[in-house]
Amino acid sequence: MSAPARLAKRDARPRRGAPEETRRRLVAAAAEEFNRLGYEGTDSNRLARAAGYAPGTFYKHFRDKREIFLAAYAEWVDREWEEVSAALDLGGEVTRRAGRIVDLLLAHHRRWSGLRASLRMLTAADPVVREFYRGQRRRQFELLARLRAAAGDPPRPREQDALLLFTLERSADAMAEDEAEALGLDPAAMRALLVERVTAAL
Secondary structure, three states, X not given: OOHHHHHHHHHHOOOOOOHHHHHHHHHHHHHHHXXXXXXXXXXXXXXXXXXXXXXXXXXXXXXXXXXXXXXXXXXXXXXXXXXXXXXXXXXXXXXXXXXXXXHHHXXXXXXXXXXHHHHHHHHHHOHHHHHHHHHHHHHHHHHHXXXXXXXXXXXXXXXXXXXXXXXXXXXXXXXXOOHHHHOOOOHHHHHXXXXXXXXHHO
């Protein structure tokens, strides 16, 4: 790579001190910490240090631990739907596409099972988190409708989409936390049933 190309590449990257990059690093580190330790197992000072910053930097970007948790959850939703969209873009036979979507959802929920457990706890206990969660759910309805429209599919009742999302999300959480196996259920059979649900929705 030539010197001008290296310089252009370096200049294209946000500087470590740029506010948007600092915020991104804080959110990414917080997501990992919440996933590993749970919401109650960490604090803002630890979150700042995990991102490589002094604790005072945290409060330049977030009011408190709850605010950064909500930012981490919004990023989680974005990432999940980006993966779903990419899986649909790969095309193929409908059952194959449905299987791909189910597998990526299961992997995503397994990877972030600690974050998801904290989300469920906070949604039950904290009205601010509950309303934010419901706002993200409304956004998921819109994302699903947009995916259908992009594929040329007709719209469906929101209640139908809600049941699909509730089923996928709760099932993925249960399988990520080995709840199915603990209850003597066959994970492969559950996956097959989820693929059937998604196939019917595509």
